Structure formats: structure tokens, C-alpha cells
Amino acid sequence: MKTLYLECKMGIAGDMLTAALMGLFDETDDILIELNSLGIPKVQYCLEESKKCGIIGKHMSVLVDGAEEEPGINPHEEHHENAHGHDHGHSGGNAHDHEHIHESAHEHRSLYDIEEIIESLQTCKEIKSDIREVYELLAEAESEVHGVPVSEIHFHEVGNLDAIADIVAVCYLMHKLDPDKVIVSPINVGGGKVKTAHGILPVPAPATALLLRGIPSYQSDIESELCTPTGAALVKYFAFDFANQPVMSIEKIGYGMGKKDFSQANCLRAVMGDTMEDTEQIVELSCNVDDMTPEEIGFAIEMLFEGGAVEVYTTSIGMKKGRPGTVITCMCRLDEREKMLGLIFKHTTTIGVRENICNRYVLSREIKKIETAYGEVRVKRSYGHDVSREKLEYDDISGIARRTGKSIFELKKEMKEDLK
Incomplete structure (x- = not known):
């Protein structure tokens, strides 16, 4: 590529x-x-x-x-x-x-x-x-x-x-x-x-x-x-x-x-x-919290993304004494591990973080451009492992939506034929 x-x-x-x-x-x-x-x-x-x-x-x-x-x-x-x-x-x-x-x-x-x-x-x-x-x-x-x-x-x-x-x-x-x-x-x-x-x-x-x-x-x-x-x-x-x-x-x-x-x-x-990469090693860092508000968890997730995390997500769990809790999971590259650990300890109330080293398999990706009634729009194409899929670039569609007053859903429907 x-x-x-x-x-x-x-x-x-x-x-x-x-x-x-x-x-x-x-x-x-x-x-x-x-x-x-x-x-x-x-x-x-x-x-x-x-x-x-x-x-x-x-x-x-x-x-x-x-x-x-x-x-x-x-x-x-x-x-x-x-x-x-x-x-x-x-x-x-x-x-x-x-x-x-x-x-x-x-x-x-x-x-x-x-x-x-x-x-x-x-x-x-x-x-x-x-x-x-x-x-x-x-x-x-x-x-x-x-x-x-x-x-x-x-x-x-x-x-x-x-x-x-x-x-x-x-x-x-x-x-x-x-x-x-x-x-x-x-x-x-x-x-x-x-x-x-x-x-x-x-x-x-x-x-x-x-x-x-x-x-x-x-x-x-x-x-x-x-x-x-x-x-x-x-x-x-x-x-x-x-x-x-x-x-x-x-x-x-x-x-x-x-x-x-x-x-x-x-x-x-x-x-x-x-580049010829379709697999890489990735670090999965996770911690359990039961004393953070949704807003605080949301801010922690935002800080992890801004710090370079590949993915951050939460899972609802039940903890001891019947308390509801949340697992915060951060996926990052190997060379970003120490940075992500620092951000997790800084922005959450956890006192311990678990680590798993995983193999991550990814589709090859490229960006192409299509012509629409509203001008040129970028399309992200993912392919490999006998799979191929395309997705309209959000920034382009949202920009057109702001200019025209149409919804993103309307524009995606209109541009469906252009993707073929």
C-alpha cells in the first residue's frame, strides 16, 4: 500500500x-x-x-x-x-x-x-x-x-x-x-x-x-x-x-x-x-471502577483518545456487595503503554490496571474520492480476508450537511448510488 x-x-x-x-x-x-x-x-x-x-x-x-x-x-x-x-x-x-x-x-x-x-x-x-x-x-x-x-x-x-x-x-x-x-x-x-x-x-x-x-x-x-x-x-x-x-x-x-x-x-x-501490514500486537489495559460519575468516565475516555489510544470502551459490571460498576478498557500500541497507564491512573479512581497483549488483525485501508451532486466526497475503503466495505467520510458529509441544511441520513441515502 x-x-x-x-x-x-x-x-x-x-x-x-x-x-x-x-x-x-x-x-x-x-x-x-x-x-x-x-x-x-x-x-x-x-x-x-x-x-x-x-x-x-x-x-x-x-x-x-x-x-x-x-x-x-x-x-x-x-x-x-x-x-x-x-x-x-x-x-x-x-x-x-x-x-x-x-x-x-x-x-x-x-x-x-x-x-x-x-x-x-x-x-x-x-x-x-x-x-x-x-x-x-x-x-x-x-x-x-x-x-x-x-x-x-x-x-x-x-x-x-x-x-x-x-x-x-x-x-x-x-x-x-x-x-x-x-x-x-x-x-x-x-x-x-x-x-x-x-x-x-x-x-x-x-x-x-x-x-x-x-x-x-x-x-x-x-x-x-x-x-x-x-x-x-x-x-x-x-x-x-x-x-x-x-x-x-x-x-x-x-x-x-x-x-x-x-x-x-x-x-x-x-x-x-x-506498507504491507494486516496484523500487529496491541496492549489491552483495563480497570474496574465503582465510584466515578458518567461525566468523569466520559472525560477519562476523551483524555485517553487524545493521548493516542487506538480504542477505549466501557462495560457495565456487578461488583462486590451488589454495587454496579464499570470496566474501562483502553487499547493502545506497545510503545504507548506507559503513557496510557499514566493517563488511566490520572483520570480514573482505579488503584490497579490489568494488561493483556493481543494480536490485532486489521483490514487494509485506503481512501478514494467519488463525485456527487455536492462535489467530491472521500470514501474510506477497507479490504482483505475476502471482505470489502466502503464508508463515506464523516467530515465531508457533515460539511455538506451544514452547507445544505440536509441531514446526514438524507445525504447518505442520496449518495448510495455514487458508491457503486
Whole structure:
């Protein structure tokens, strides 16, 4: 299975992801010409070599009206020790990216404005659909953070032309690479605080934190915003799974470099290769509790999922003295065992956890795209062991439901024929 693995030990941002994906192509000059022919107003992509901690990789710059802002100049930036000259939001507001002072100072785009730019692009409808869905994720996060309807959202940093360029480039390159599966490592979000158009915010910024919900991530002692909303939205849309690198036969490796220098190489690594896995060992951790409320159990389950659990579920049981109780079962990978044990003891009242090592047999999985009356929709296909089944991608269907006012059930029924 053709698999793309993204290693995010120094976070993820749009320009770093673009550059890393570019490193997977043999003829980068030709790909660069294709990107510059997409027709984003005023935008030009520039690819250059960059070295971090002795590693050669690529850095993608975006010029708007022929200019890119110099590092450290930012209309939304407070120059304090912890900020490291970063801005928030799009793929250029952190340790990795770029920002254009004239863009961020004057233009705040709505979803309608973004839609106009998307429709003007010289590319296929499948790529336009991907770009549109990424912005839907961003809009939903901004809507929840600010308490404003999606239709009234005006993008600040993520609406700048260079942020749009990053999202367009990643969607274009993903379409061109066409992996069967995209796996993303746990994401380093950095630490400290960041200055945004809305004021000084903690890292990760609120919109980023919402986008990372359900995605394994962690803070570090690097006082910088390593994961931007743009980066979070892109992996949320494209990733099939979030885990450490699977067993794979590696064919190509690309390094996308950020602008800033740290003691650790400031890069995102993209690995393309083949995986042939249908079985793995997994740890089953379980405990009995009889003194937790349903809300407390629900929160514990949420924390385990956010920590990277493969599956978490509960079973009702009868305990001593006739008391009703609950078994909380957490399934995780071998290298996540200690982390999951810590989370179980932290978020439950148990004083003991049982462990079983199991063989887990899984179907091979891939994502394909189908054309519907509402645009392109992703479909998850699972197959193997003489079984094949398909399922419409929830994020795509829910996005269409919000736009049209129809229920998910209606849309699934309408699209049933498209799956054939």
C-alpha cells in the first residue's frame, strides 16, 4: 500500500508541509512551474535549499506582489523573548513560516472571498474541493472559538494570500502524489505564547487546539508556536491515522525546513513508501471502577483518545456487595503503554490496571474520492480476508450537511448510488 508518513517532531505548518512534499518529487522545477500556473492572484512560489543542523532540505517561500516580509517584522507581533518573532495562524505565523505585512494589515477575507479565489484557480474540481473542505474546518474552529456563525467568520492570518497559497499547494501536491494512506506522527505544538490579531494567546492557540481535538499532540520546552491552525487543518483533513511510523519499505524522503533555528532541526519529514501490514500486537489495559460519575468516565475516555489510544470502551459490571460498576478498557500500541497507564491512573479512581497483549488483525485501508451532486466526497475503503466495505467520510458529509441544511441520513441515502 502506497503510504505517506509525516513526522511532526517540530510541529507542522503550511510552508513546511509544502516543502516536504516537494522533496518527494524528482522534477521539482516542473512541479514549481505547475504551482505558479494555478493562478492565485499576486502570488509566486519560490523553492530553495535550506540546511538545518547539517541536514539539507527545502524551504518554500511565497511572494505576494513580489515581496516577502523580512523575519521579525509583523503588524500583529509583540517583540518579546518568548515570541521569537512569530505570528499566529496561517502557515506563516510561527517558527516556520512567512507573513506579508501589507496583506495582514489590510485584508480580512470571508469564506465567500476564499470561495471566489478557489473558483478562479486553474486546476481540477477535485483539488478545489479539497481546498474548500480545509477552509471549512478552519471556519468551524474559528466559529466555535469566537462564538460567531460560520457565515460571519472573517479570516485574519489564515485568510492572507500566502496562507491560501500554502493550502492550495498542499492540496495540489497531495492530489499529485495520490497516496493510499496518510499517517501523521504525534504533533509537537511548542509552548509559550503568541501574538495574534486578537491579542496574546497561549500555545497552541485556541483554534489550533480545537482542530487538534482527537489528534495526538504534546507541548515541549520550545517557546514557539510550532503547529499553526493551517497545519492542523491540513493534517486533520488528509490524515488517515495518527501514529508512529509503521513498518514500511521507504522509497523517498523529503525535508521541509522552517525559517528559525533551534537546537533541534527545525524540519518536517515526509516519507513515502509501501506498507504491507494486516496484523500487529496491541496492549489491552483495563480497570474496574465503582465510584466515578458518567461525566468523569466520559472525560477519562476523551483524555485517553487524545493521548493516542487506538480504542477505549466501557462495560457495565456487578461488583462486590451488589454495587454496579464499570470496566474501562483502553487499547493502545506497545510503545504507548506507559503513557496510557499514566493517563488511566490520572483520570480514573482505579488503584490497579490489568494488561493483556493481543494480536490485532486489521483490514487494509485506503481512501478514494467519488463525485456527487455536492462535489467530491472521500470514501474510506477497507479490504482483505475476502471482505470489502466502503464508508463515506464523516467530515465531508457533515460539511455538506451544514452547507445544505440536509441531514446526514438524507445525504447518505442520496449518495448510495455514487458508491457503486
